[in-house]
Amino acid sequence: SICDTGAIKETPRSKKETAVQELPLLQVVQLVLRIPIYYAISLTWLIMCYNLDIFTTTLYDYAVDKGASDTGAVSLISYASLTDLLGRILLPLLADRNYLRRSTLTACNLFMMGAAVTCFPVAASYGAFVGVAVAVSCFLGCAMSMCGVLLADNVGLDKLEVSYGLMGVICAPLLFLKPFFVGFFRDKLGTYDDMYHILGGLLFFLSLIWGIIVISERRASTLYI
Numbered sequence: 001s002i003c004d005t006g007a008i009k010e011t012p013r014s015k016k017e018t019a020v021q022e023l024p025l026l027q028v029v030q031l032v033l034r035i036p037i038y039y040a041i042s043l044t045w046l047i048m049c050y051n052l053d054i055f056t057t058t059l060y061d062y063a064v065d066k067g068a069s070d071t072g073a074v075s076l077i078s079y080a081s082l083t084d085l086l087g088r089i090l091l092p093l094l095a096d097r098n099y100l101r102r103s104t105l106t107a108c109n110l111f112m113m114g115a116a117v118t119c120f121p122v123a124a125s126y127g128a129f130v131g132v133a134v135a136v137s138c139f140l141g142c143a144m145s146m147c148g149v150l151l152a153d154n155v156g157l158d159k160l161e162v163s164y165g166l167m168g169v170i171c172a173p174l175l176f177l178k179p180f181f182v183g184f185f186r187d188k189l190g191t192y193d194d195m196y197h198i199l200g201g202l203l204f205f206l207s208l209i210w211g212i213i214v215i216s217e218r219r220a221s222t223l224y225i
Contacts, residue, residue, distance in 0.1 A: 025162065032159050040213060050178060054199065062120070103214050111204065119132045
């Protein structure tokens with residue numbers, strides 16, 4: 001009949017999503033917490049939030065501390081905003097076009113960002129500081145845009161809302177510590193140098209975690225060939 005031919009067939013994926021949506025919230029949370037890579041993504045998101053907020057709030061003061069003029073420091077914020085946008089749009093295309101796995105892109109991006117952040121304290125001129133700042137901004141933009149994609153890929157669209165909410169519950173208390181973290185270096189030590197060394201070290205640690213994930217994914221893919 002006409003009604004039969006116009007009917008939309010339910011795909012296995014839509015059946016799976018419907019099944020998950022019908023589960024109690026606590027069971028969905030348990031399913032999410034059983035996914036090992038979810039913890040790596042959550043840790044990445046937490047450290048990226050720290051880097052994003054700290055970078056944007058301290059960039060002007062740090063540039064002035066390094067000898068930049070007020071005009072130069074303000075211009076630096078504009079440069080960083082532009083490269084952040086480019087990082088969010090262009091770098092993820094490497095994974096979308098299948099040049100790299102998303103996990104590989106994440107590992108490389110975090111390593112490069114860690115290297116750039118570590119270079120902040122040793123930037124001896126305004127030009128060098130600008131170069132480091134735009135590099136950090138570009139890699140940071142890519143990392144922030146990749147977190148949601150990695151979550152959807154590894155957790156699944158059917159559990160995406162719950163995984164986001166759970167990630168917020170887990171990370172929110174730690175995010176409230178940011179003002180104290182920044183204030184310690186500014187008020188107690190009088191410089192942001194060591195703070196950026198710590199942030200760079202955390203980024204290198206994240207890149208190591210994602211490097212292990214890349215290796216495990218490649219081993220798993222060869223087993224199924």
